[in-house]
Amino acid sequence: MGSPQFGLGIIDDVxxxxxxCALCDLHRMLKAELKSGERKVYFLMCWVHEQPQEA
Known part of the structure; x- marks a missing residue:
C-alpha cells in the first residue's frame, strides 16, 4: 500500500x-467580456463621429 504522504501529495496535485483549470476558464471569460466591451466602445465612437457638428 502507498504511504499517507503519497496520497496527500496526489490530493495536493489534483x-x-x-x-x-479554474484560472484558465476565468481568463477566457474575462477576455471574451473585454472583447465585447471593445466592440461596444468602437461602435459608440463611430456613431459619435458620424453625428453632425452642433454649436
Missing part, C-alpha cells in the same frame, strides 16, 4: 490542477 487541487492544484483544478485551480489552474
Amino acid at each position: 487541487a492544484s490542477m483544478l485551480s489552474i
